[in-house]
Every structure is written in structure tokens, then in C-alpha cells.
Amino acid sequence: MLALITRRLMTAIPTLLVIILASFFLMRLAPGGPFDGERPLDPETQAALQQAYGLDRPLWEQAWLYVLRLVQGDFGPSLVYRDFTVSELIAQGLPISLTLGGLAIVLALLVGVTAGLFAAVRAGKAADQTIMMGATVATALPTFVTGPALALFFGLWLGLLPVSGTGEGVAWLIMPVVALALPVSGAIAKLTRAGLASVLKQDHIRTARARGLSETKILFKHGLRPALVPVASYLGPAAAGLLTGAVVVETVFGLPGLGRYFVQGALNRDYPLVLGVVTLYAALIILFNLFADLIYGWLDPRMREG
Amino acid sequence: MLKRHFPIFLVLALVMLALLLPFLLPWSYDQIDWEAVRAPAFSGSHIFGTDEIGRDRLARLAAGTRITLMVAIAAALVSLIVGIAWGATAGWIGGRVDEAMMRIVDGLYALPFMFIVILLMVVFGRSILLVFVGIGLVEWLTMARVVRGQVIALKQRPFILAAEAAGTPSVAIMWRHILPNIAGVALAYLMLTVPQVVMVESFLSFLGLGVQEPLTSLGILVKEGADDMDMTPLGLALPGGLLVMILVCLTIEGERLRDRFS
Numbered sequence: 001m002l003a004l005i006t007r008r009l010m011t012a013i014p015t016l017l018v019i020i021l022a023s024f025f026l027m028r029l030a031p032g033g034p035f036d037g038e039r040p041l042d043p044e045t046q047a048a049l050q051q052a053y054g055l056d057r058p059l060w061e062q063a064w065l066y067v068l069r070l071v072q073g074d075f076g077p078s079l080v081y082r083d084f085t086v087s088e089l090i091a092q093g094l095p096i097s098l099t100l101g102g103l104a105i106v107l108a109l110l111v112g113v114t115a116g117l118f119a120a121v122r123a124g125k126a127a128d129q130t131i132m133m134g135a136t137v138a139t140a141l142p143t144f145v146t147g148p149a150l151a152l153f154f155g156l157w158l159g160l161l162p163v164s165g166t167g168e169g170v171a172w173l174i175m176p177v178v179a180l181a182l183p184v185s186g187a188i189a190k191l192t193r194a195g196l197a198s199v200l201k202q203d204h205i206r207t208a209r210a211r212g213l214s215e216t217k218i219l220f221k222h223g224l225r226p227a228l229v230p231v232a233s234y235l236g237p238a239a240a241g242l243l244t245g246a247v248v249v250e251t252v253f254g255l256p257g258l259g260r261y262f263v264q265g266a267l268n269r270d271y272p273l274v275l276g277v278v279t280l281y282a283a284l285i286i287l288f289n290l291f292a293d294l295i296y297g298w299l300d301p302r303m304r305e306g
Numbered sequence: 307m308l309k310r311h312f313p314i315f316l317v318l319a320l321v322m323l324a325l326l327l328p329f330l331l332p333w334s335y336d337q338i339d340w341e342a343v344r345a346p347a348f349s350g351s352h353i354f355g356t357d358e359i360g361r362d363r364l365a366r367l368a369a370g371t372r373i374t375l376m377v378a379i380a381a382a383l384v385s386l387i388v389g390i391a392w393g394a395t396a397g398w399i400g401g402r403v404d405e406a407m408m409r410i411v412d413g414l415y416a417l418p419f420m421f422i423v424i425l426l427m428v429v430f431g432r433s434i435l436l437v438f439v440g441i442g443l444v445e446w447l448t449m450a451r452v453v454r455g456q457v458i459a460l461k462q463r464p465f466i467l468a469a470e471a472a473g474t475p476s477v478a479i480m481w482r483h484i485l486p487n488i489a490g491v492a493l494a495y496l497m498l499t500v501p502q503v504v505m506v507e508s509f510l511s512f513l514g515l516g517v518q519e520p521l522t523s524l525g526i527l528v529k530e531g532a533d534d535m536d537m538t539p540l541g542l543a544l545p546g547g548l549l550v551m552i553l554v555c556l557t558i559e560g561e562r563l564r565d566r567f568s
Contacts, residue, residue, distance in 0.1 A: 026425050140501065140553035142549065142550070144508065145546040147532075149542065237415075247513070248509065263424075263513055266424050267514070278425070
């Protein structure tokens with residue numbers, strides 16, 4: 001277990017470095033800079049700004065300095081939100097994005113596994129087909145359609161939930177989390193159903209039945225755990241999907257999370273902000289993949305070695 | 307046939323409609339009817355009414371569907387070509403090369419890809435060509451994995467071994483024996499890639515990073531509809547519903563094909 005973690009972390013560092021450097025140089029290839037506003041600045045101001053932010057130095061030197069500072073936890077200053085450092089913006093946005101993503105994955109797991117379980121027990125019957133159809137539709141629901149649709153229905157028409165901003169209490173979380181969780185829960189339901197259907201055909205289940213165990217016990221004690229292996233291997237991609245979905249949801253519901261900063265930063269060519277968010281996202285995804293592998297190992301002991 | 311494959315026929319019908327509508331409608335998708343700004347549905351020649359600056363909704367839906375599906379098919383083809391080339395090479399050569407090539411695929415899987423695509427869009431300008439090259443380059447990973455698995459399984463089969471023993475060059479074996487045998491599976495995954503790409507393109511367009519005005523796509527229409535939904539919910543419901551319908555239909559057919567071939 002410990003060996004797996006250390007090995008994964010060892011490969012994570014070069015991966016991260018490659019992502020950071022690739023994004024760094026990609027950003028700098030872009031025509032236009034962060035100081036191209038509505039009115040062009042006079043050349044002297046432009047040069048002074050370039051110098052102040054170190055943009056006049058050779059690219060390699062800038063990249064090297066960036067990585068050096070990053071290691072010390074300094075993401076640099078934001079070029080557009082002039083009064084803030086990128087670290088401050090991330091510190092503001094990250095908790096919101098993590099809350100959204102975390103709640104969404106918990107909700108998706110709860111709904112998805114329950115629905116998949118229910119469908120597998122009723123395999124072939126009408127309930128199974130209905131649930132699976134619903135799951136297929138759910139996976140095809142993009143957050144940028146469900147988000148506004150939910151906001152329109154529950155926010156504007158029924159007036160039950162706040163349409164934008166964070167506000168008091170937890171009501172503001174409901175619609176964003178539901179919009180995020182829907183497609184993921186559909187995918188999880190399908191995986192659970194497929195996993196369980198194949199596990200229930202295996203010998204050890206037949207043995208358990210022959211021994212006269214109750215169906216509930218067979219299902220939860222012997223069936224569910226191996227059936228969840230495919231779900232665990234989906235958690236990595238699911239996390240990546242949730243992070244991208246969060247970009248839309250934060251834009252739609254006007255939440256000051258990381259995703260919104262990312263889009264704003266990309267549109268404004270705020271190099272350090274975009275780089276910082278990409279780096280953070282990459283690190284989060286790598287971390288979550290590791291976490292998913294650990295769950296995987298717990299569910300299927302044969303995987304622990306590899 | 308028609309009943310069983312209803313989803314795909316529905317999509318084909320929508321495509322036909324999207325292609326034919328420009329010849330049937332009196333309005334083009336970017337033409338402003340100054341007499342009828344925000345017209346409700348079924349007013350005059352505007353079947354679905356007009357948007358907040360007086361453009362015909364139906365014409366815009368048709369144009370958006372055309373662009374979205376065109377980008378999707380082009381990007382899916384890019385992913386097909388790159389995926390087959392990569393996967394087949396890795397599977398055929400095997401050994402260290404295979405391991406290295408698949409490591410790269412695994413590594414790329416772990417990347418926050420959407421963000422890299424967004425970066426690409428920002429860096430190279432938001433041209434429609436780049437939208438699908440960028441998406442195609444992201445979506446080839448699954449194809450590469452599947453094709454590699456197929457090639458490795460095929461390599462052991464007697465007819466391939468016989469062709470090798472007869473001295474057929476690798477390239478010829480690849481073209482004549484391997485590729486025809488993986489075509490079915492590749493087709494199934496191509497079908498599943500299309501809705502993925504539709505999703506990515508609409509996502510980018512929704513954020514203003516994909517297809518640019520005056521061109522339109524379903525993502526842009528959803529965005530426009532969402533911005534104006536308190537005034538005219540139809541503006542959100544139509545493109546949103548159409549998009550979801552296309553995605554659901556393609557996913558159902560793709561999964562069916564995949565289950566048949568694996």
C-alpha cells in the first residue's frame with residue numbers, strides 16, 4: 001500500500017512538471033498580452049509593466065523562476081486582478097469548487113449505486129429498463145443545459161432556490177450540485193448495474209445461495225463489493241469531469257469558484273492565474289486518481305500488488 | 307429495423323432537416339427581421355419566433371445543428387485516425403515500444419484535458435478548425451486503447467501468423483488483415499466519440515471559447531437562450547432539448563454497437 005502511494009507520487013511530480021511547463025510555453029505563444037486593454041498603453045508604461053512582472057526576461061528564465069516560486073507555494077501575482085495574488089484568488093475559489101465537486105460526487109455515488117443496485121436486482125424487468133434508460137439520458141445531460149433549466153424552473157418560476165451567488169445557508173448549493181451530479185450518477189448507475197449483473201452470475205454467489213443465505217446478505221456482503229470495482233476505476237475520470245463541469249456551473253450560477261477564475265483568466269490572458277489553476281487542477285486530478293486506486297485496491301485485493 | 311434503430315433514424319432525420327431548412331425558410335440564420343424582434347412562436351413566417359435581436363429561431367437551430375454535427379464528425383474522424391494509428395502501432399510492435407506508447411496514453415488520460423483544450427483555444431485563436439483538431443486530439447485515447455487490445459488479440463490468430471510466415475510485409479498485413487478486422491469495433495467507438503465531441507464543442511461554445519459569431523452552434527444557442535431565459539424560455543428549451551436529444555440518441559446507438567462487437 002505504502003509502496004503504491006510512494007511510487008505514484010514519484011511519477012506524479014514529473015507529470016505535473018510537464019503539465020506546468022507545457023501550459024507555460026503554450027500560454028506565451030498566444031498573441032496578445034495581459035496589458036492589451038481597450039486603449040493601447042503608451043510604450044513606456046507597457047515596458048514598465050512588462051519589467052515589473054518580469055515578462056521582459058527570456059522565456060526559459062521566466063519558466064524556471066515560476067517553477068521555483070511554485071515549489072514555495074507562491075503562484076505569483078494576478079495580472080488582471082491587480083490587487084490580488086493568484087494564491088489569494090485560489091484560496092478564495094478553491095473551497096467553493098471543492099465543496100461543489102465533493103458534494104456532487106457523494107450525491108452521484110449515492111444515487112448511482114442505489115439505482116444500479118435496484119436495476120440489477122430487477123434485471124430484465126420493466127423497472128430495470130426504466131432505470132437504465134434514465135441513466136442513459138442522465139449521462140447525456142450537459143451541465144450547461146441542466147444548470148440554466150434548473151435555474152429557470154426552481155429559481156425564476158417557482159422562486160424556491162436562489163439563482164445566483166452564494167448567499168446564506170446551503171440553499172445556493174442545491175441546484176449547482178444536482179446539475180453537476182446528474183451525468184456522473186447516470187454513469188455510476190450503469191457501471192454498478194453491469195458489475196453487479198456479472199458478479200451475481202459467479203460461482204461464489206451460487207454457493208452463497210446454496211448455503212441458504214438471504215438475498216439481501218448475498219447482495220450486500222458478497223455481491224456489491226466486487227461489483228463496485230468498475231465504479232472505482234471510473235472515479236478518476238469522474239473527478240476530471242466534475243472539475244470541468246464546475247467551470248460551467250460556477251459561470252451559470254455566478255459562484256466565485258476556481259472555474260470562473262479560470263475562464264476569466266483565459267479570456268483576459270492572465271498568465272499566472274491560468275497557469276496556477278491548471279497546475280492545481282492537474283494536481284487534484286492526480287491526487288484523486290491515486291485515491292481511486294486505493295479504493296480499487298481495497299475493493300479488489302488482487303490489484304494491490306500492481 | 308426502423309423501430310429498433312429509431313434513435314439513429316431520428317438523428318438522420320434531424321440532419322436532413324438541418325441541411326434542407328436553409329432552402330425552405332425565408333430567413334437565414336444571421337438575418338435580422340427588424341419588424342419582429344422577440345416575436346413569439348408561430349408569428350408570421352417565424353415558426354419558433356425570433357430571438358432578442360430578431361433572428362429566426364428555426365433558421366438558427368438548423369445552422370447550429372449543422373455546425374455542431376460537422377465539428378463533431380470531423381473531430382471524431384481525427385480521433386479515429388490518430389487512435390487507430392497509435393493503438394495499432396503499439397499493439398503490433400509490442401514489447402517496450404508498446405509499453406512506452408501506452409504509458410503516454412495513461413499519462414494523458416490523467417490530464418485535465420478540458421483545460422488544455424481551453425488553453426489551445428486561447429493560444430491559437432478561436433477558429434472552428436482548431437476547435438475540432440483540439441477536440442479530436444483529446445478524444446483519441448480511448449480509441450487507441452481499444453484498437454491496441456484488438457490488435458494484440460488478432461496477432462495470435464493463425465491467419466496472421468500464416469501471413470507472417472509467408473513473408474508478407476507488416477504494412478500489408480496491417481492493411482489487408484488487421485484493419486478490416488478492427489473496423490467494427492472502431493466504428494462502435496467512433497459512434498460513441500461523436501456525442502462526446504458534441505458535448506465538448508457545446509461546452510466550449512457555451513463559455514465563448516469555441517465556435518464564434520456570426521457562426522453559431524448548439525452551445526452558443528444554449529448560451530444565448532440561458533442569458534435571455536427569463537424573457538423567452540423557448541430560447542433555452544429548443545436548443546437545449548435538441549442537444550440532449552441528439553446526445554441521447556447517439557449514445558444509445560453507440561452503446562448498442564459496442565455491445566454487439568465486444
